[in-house]
Amino acid sequence: MDKNKSLNKKKYNISILNLNCGNISSIYNALKYIGVNPIITIDKEEIKSSDGVIVPGNGNFNHVMKFIKEKKLSDTIYNYVMVEKKPYLGICIGFQILFNSSTEDNVQSKGLSFLPGKLKIIENKLKIDNFSLPHIGWNTVTLKKNNCILNGLGNNLDFYFMHSYIVLDADYSFVTSTCEYGEKFISSVEKANISAIQFHPEKSHDKGINLLSNWVYKHVKN
Numbered sequence: 470m471d472k473n474k475s476l477n478k479k480k481y482n483i484s485i486l487n488l489n490c491g492n493i494s495s496i497y498n499a500l501k502y503i504g505v506n507p508i509i510t511i512d513k514e515e516i517k518s519s520d521g522v523i524v525p526g527n528g529n530f531n532h533v534m535k536f537i538k539e540k541k542l543s544d545t546i547y548n549y550v551m552v553e554k555k556p557y558l559g560i561c562i563g564f565q566i567l568f569n570s571s572t573e574d575n576v577q578s579k580g581l582s583f584l585p586g587k588l589k590i591i592e593n594k595l596k597i598d599n600f601s602l603p604h605i606g607w608n609t610v611t612l613k614k615n616n617c618i619l620n621g622l623g624n625n626l627d628f629y630f631m632h633s634y635i636v637l638d639a640d641y642s643f644v645t646s647t648c649e650y651g652e653k654f655i656s657s658v659e660k661a662n663i664s665a666i667q668f669h670p671e672k673s674h675d676k677g678i679n680l681l682s683n684w685v686y687k688h689v690k691n
Contacts, residue, residue, distance in 0.1 A: 481505040481689050484519035486542075488533050490526020490562050495671035503682045505689070513545045521556035521689040522549060524563030525671070527631055530571035530588060531578040533562050543581075550583060550663060556688035558681075559665035561632060564658075567665055568636055583663060586639035591632075594652040603633040610646040610656045610668070617645040617659045618683040622676050628656075628668035629677075635667070662688060 485496055487509050500507035500523075508515055516522060526533075537543055550557045559567055566580045571588035580588075593600040610626045612619055619626060626646070635654035643660035647653055648667070657666040664684055670677030 481520040481685065482518070483507050483521045483523060483685075483689065484516045485509045486516070486522060486524045486546075486563075487511055488524065488526060488528065488536050488562070490528035490533060492526050492560075492669065492671055496523060496525045496560070499671050499678055499681055502678060503685060505685055511540055511542060513542070516542075516545055516549060519555075521558065521685070522546075523558045523560065524566070525560040525669075526562050528562040530562065530565055530573040530580070530634070531576045533566055534578050534580065537566075546581065547583075554662045556684070557663050557665075558684050558688075559663075560671075561667060561669060564665035564667050565632075565634060565636070567658075567663065568639070571634060573634055584639065584643070584658065584660065584665075586636045588634040589637045591635055591651045591654070595649065597651060600651055603631060604650045605631050608648050608650060608668075610648045612646050614645045614659070617657070618664055618680055618687055619646055619657060621683065622679055627673075627676065628666075628670070629672035630656075630668045631672075632667060664688060 483500055483505050485507055487493055493509055497507045549555050565588055567583045568580045568586035569582045571578050607627050608630050639655055643658045644655050645659045646657040648656040670680045
């Protein structure tokens, strides 16, 4: 990406929700690079006034949802995303908590339920050699829909993954890409103001930076 590509006239404020899940600084630095103003926060007023929200990180589904409830962020996130229809980007755990539920670590946990679907552990249905969990490393995603934040990133859509759970029973009308590891799974979704990806753009070099830039230009700037 051309870092001089201008977002000039307004300095867009992006709240990065700090849910104690890691990878916050990498996302922060990537957003600074593309010319927006990232704010690491769980302050309700900062979230409400921001131009976009990113929920990143590796984390346990149940622990993250408990943290959201303990900090009384559920209503703030719901109003921001579902009522005001402002831009949301979920990364890894921020992708997973959008859905109805998970049984991670054999604990039944409710998600935000902004999108239909539930989380299940990856199974080696494809009988690949040396299968192990978590699924860590580079993998190729297959684009399923045009006019999404994955467009314009080139022919080889390789991104960095780090997860053990995938979404089941989702509405495929908003699936924008899939991937395979052990079995085929959903790697990204996009529905109106909601964008979410299972992989880590902050670990995916130039393609990851360009994906974040696409999100800003497609959803935050407009």
